[in-house]
Amino acid sequence: MDEPIWLKFIVAFVIMNVLLVGMAYMTYFERKVLAAFQDRMGPTRTGPKGLLQPLADGAKLLGKEDLIPGSADKWVFFFAPLVVFVTAITSVAVIPFGTSFDVAGQTINMTIADLNIGALFVLAISSVGVYGIILGAWASSNRYSLLGGLRAAAQVVSYEIILGLSLVGIFILTGSLNLGDIVAEQSRTLSIGPFEISNWFILSQPLAFVLFLIAAVAETNRAPFDLPEAETELVSGFHTEYSAFRFSFYFLGEYIAMIVMSLFASTLFLGGTDGPGSDSHVLLGILWLLLKTILFLFFYVWLRATLPRFRYDQLMGIAWKVLLPLVLLNIVVTAAVRLAVNS
Amino acid sequence: MGELGVEHFLSLSAALFIIGMMGVLIRRNILIIFMCVELMLTAANISLIAFGWQMHSLDGQVFVLFTIAIAAAEAAVGLAIILALSRRVHTVDVAEIHELRD
């Protein structure tokens, strides 16, 4: 924390822009992967192999007319998308992109905000993101939107419990809520007999990992849990009335949320920046992290390409009747094992 | 007003509390009253933490934790009651709900 505040701003600015670009190419990635799944080509025309497609999309969105429904609550309608976008992007602040390194006499900490409650911070921020959806839906003064918004809110609130509780096992094993500590814990190597294995929590908390993955998909309202924007029933869900620039904020928000969730999952379960050579080279660690993140993003797209949508009562039923007992079981077992090993 | 002291936090707490109280007294929509009650609770929480901060004690924070937990239970039950009220007597106006009088 001995770096000056202007340096912090610079780091934050850099990371945010990287994230935005990453988000833009996430759409490209998704299109391409989906196309591959469906035996198509995907975008090809704009630029080499369609690489400029995201820029074209952005330009198109900015150029559209900004429609506001007559009976809409203008102020709320205006800032609801911002909430989604801002909350999604804020979470990145606590993700550790590595330890620190020195450039030109300044120590640069690769975690923007090294909070000792980092993991909870992510959960808290993502829970605030719901307001963007529910308020936007309400402000649209549209029946489909409101239905979508209510669904989204109920879904996010329910799955947030699963999301949070699935991490408790990790907290128990680490003894800290700090994401940096969690990564450090995973960098250790455990030696069991002749074998040496890494301490990634995906190995010691497999059940929690599966539950976290399911909850993360639901939390970001992605297929197969994309009930809030179920096209077949609700036109386009909570952002039916949104267009142009405002719509792009929802869009951005959703994709950034996906990226953040992937980063978060990588950090928590796959050792974050941990990997061969990451101890000596910070950039290598970042590379490892990005690789893992892309793995998760691919998983997102894969799900979307393969699975049909859930019914709403199934969605809620799974959360409360299946996942919640399982996640509680995980906590109890982890705590018991920890207690037994410690004593 | 040189240094950040406990008075600052207590003043904030008092301000929030008074605003919440006035809301409870003035508004008739039971939902708004509910929000104002939450506001008052939060004001009390600020006081608790502020005193703990001043006196280097964590007990205040533990109390706040309990307050929040109880507030959650209260919210669950209270909102359920409001929903039932709306369904049964078709109003959430505290001035119109006075069956207790009879």
Place this chain on the structure above:
Amino acid sequence: MPWDLIIFYMLAAVCIAAALGVVVATNPVHSAIFLVLCFFNVAGVFVMMGAEFLAVIQVIVYTGAILVLLLFVLMLVNPDDLPEFHQGKPVQRVVGGLLGLILLLEIAIAILNREVVGVTGTATPEAIAAVGGNTQAIGRLLFSDYLLAFEVVSLVLTVGVIGAIVLALPERLGEKVVQRKGTISLGHARGVDMEALGEGTPEGEAPILSGRGGFAKASGGRKLVMTNDPDEYTGA
């Protein structure tokens, strides 16, 4: 002026403004939004007092759960049920405002003339840092001195949840569900599409009959067979 004081004044100003917004806003949803804003800033104040854990809990529980629930209820309640703000009696407002002012005066006197006295605890910033941080310190306290209270609170929560479920059950089992039109798209200030539905029972709403052989008229003159028993099709 030190940085922390500036930050505090910013947070406090937003906080108080938002709180006033809660009271003054004509639309309950706006009130709720203001409350979210206020609580967010309160969480910031918590952080300033070294209570990071509680700040996060404040956000997760209050804004993430309680107020979302509140918004739900707001949207489920019929807008016709919501009283208009300015229908309130002026007397009520005057008395409320007066009381608030007196209280403000009293508390101001108290704060300005008093000092906090008491036994200084052991939880100095250094001691907290020694155990690993605010969260760890609270955890230690919670699971030692306040274990019983903790368990009791969890019991209270369980009871509260069960109570809420019981209260929110639409009707008792076996009673006919009274369908109210337009339970969606509510609570909106200018939600005007209610009239479009017109009066009377909308088409397509069939009364639910129980027992065997219940026939009800459905929309389009088609017979709707409602049954509990598959034998009805195979029998006569």
Place this chain on the structure above:
Amino acid sequence: MADYLILIPLLPLVAAIINLLLGRTVTRGKAHLVSVPAVAGSWFVSLLVLRDIWNTEHAIEQKLFTWIPSGSFNVPVNLYADQLTAVMLMVVTSVGLLVHIYSIGYMHGDGAYYRFFAYLPLFVFSMLMLVLADNYMIVFFFWEAVGLCSFLLIGYYYKRRSAGNAAKKAFIVNRVGDLGFGLGVIMIFWTFGTVNFWGPEGVFARVGDFGQTTITVIALLLFTGAIGKSAQFPLHVWLPDAMEGPTPVSALIHAATMVTAGIYLVARSNALFQASTTAMLVVTCIGLFTAVMGASIAITQNDIKRIVAYSTVSQLGFMAFALGTGAWMAAIFHLMTHAFFKGLLFLGCGSVIHGMHEEQDIQKMGNLRKYMPVTFLTFLIGSLANAGIFPLAGFWSKDEIIVGAWISTVFPNFGKVVTVLAFAAAFMTAFYMFRLVFKVFFGKENFDTEHVHPHESPKTMTGPLVILAVATILIGFVGFPPEDGKFHHFIGTVFESHAGEATHAMASVAVHNDGGALAVMAEEGEHGGHHVSLAMTITFGVISSVVAIGGIFLAYLYYIRRSLSAEATAARFNGLYNFLYNRWGFDTLYQERIVAPLMRLAYFLWQVIDVKVIDGTVNGIAKGTLSASQTLRKVQTGVVSNYALAIALGMVVIIGIYLVGFSSLDVPFLR
């Protein structure tokens, strides 16, 4: 130590509990199968006690537990049996057992058979505990317990109003005496710091340490209890009414055992009484008056049980004045013989009443010897014993009492007067007993022979009668030769051991007043009471026999030969007759002077204090609350806002008060 002592009271208690709890469902008509063996067991164990202390001077005891351990006030529950206790145990268990057996026949077919056989062992238990107790607190406790049993059994036929009233009367009258007893116990504790009888710290050993006035007060208070329980004047009125209970109850409780509890108490406390001449004088006077009064009333009564009841009153008077004149052994001897022959008489009465189909008026009887020979014979034996005819039980004991009074060292001259009056009572006793016998068993049938067919009672009833009759004949010989029999040797130790000390103590107090006579008395006290020459014994025996036979002869003249007319005599001495017939007017007197004013007071308390003042206050408060709440309910608008406003207002006011009133705060603009 004798650990079997506990068995004596325990067995009847267990029987009582079994019958009380299971009587309605299990034992029912077989209730006697529980109670009779239990009492028989008690009787047997009592025999063991008698054997164990027959030749020793030591008492036996069994320590059970400490009932009230409260600082200096300790009440242990210990069982203690000395010679006096042994005699009482034998009397209680023997008569109790016979009455139990008799009741099998007498109570046969009664609806609440089990209840009877629950109360009866309960009474036996209480009585046994009373005589086995070794401190005044326990005595008092079981004193009340026997009173309760008496109440329950008198009111056994509770559906009959007179039975209920008699039970109440017995209970309330006894309370008067018990109050005195209770005060006495308190006084004993206050004075001695203990309620225990024995031991170096016990009451009896330390009588001499305290002033005569104190001892007199204690003794008189204890005697008050005895007056109530033993039906002495002026609290005798309950005993004749107590005959409302079943006849076996009358025999057991109101003739043989419970009424002698008072006598037992005085005898047990002889150390206290001997230390106070005043107390002895009071005992003598009351006993004598009771004896004469009871006998005189019995002459005129017509109810068979009532005659015997007044006879009991009279005989208890005999015992009391025997105690008063210092003839302790004679009193206990008479207590024992009386228990047997009076039990016999009562059971005989029961048999007659049973045979006559619940007829109790002797005017409507006659010539019953033809119908019920066994009853007649046994009743005759009992009557002869009661009249004091040689050589039956009553002769020995009564004779001894009279001799005791004559030679009494407590009141050298007053004793002579007592003797003369005692002879008068004895004469009347003989007369009324044989008036009863002649009117019931001789003469012609005064009942409707067409409809009433007297019959002999069943074996379970005549059996006890015969046993008691034999006992009545023989029991007197345990006191033979007079003043020096086995009985006297046996029981003498109880009184000798204290007589010496007590008389010494008294003498040392009295010597300052007028030493002479008392000093002589103290000398004699050393030798354990009185010594009687053979000549004097024979002389008094002859005199009392003559008196008794004279009484019988007078009855013969009146009721068999009819050479004298009872009616004419009654008419001639109309006033006296009515006076006696109305039982000296005590019942009327009590009714008018005590009961009626109390009733008026109670009525006043009910109508004025309770209804107007108390109920008025309570109702007034209720009405006031009601009207106040009617007014105040308007405050409850049911509108939540108003409540919230009230809360906020209260908070503001409280904070204001706190700031202004309770702080040393320096408010700039409030200065």
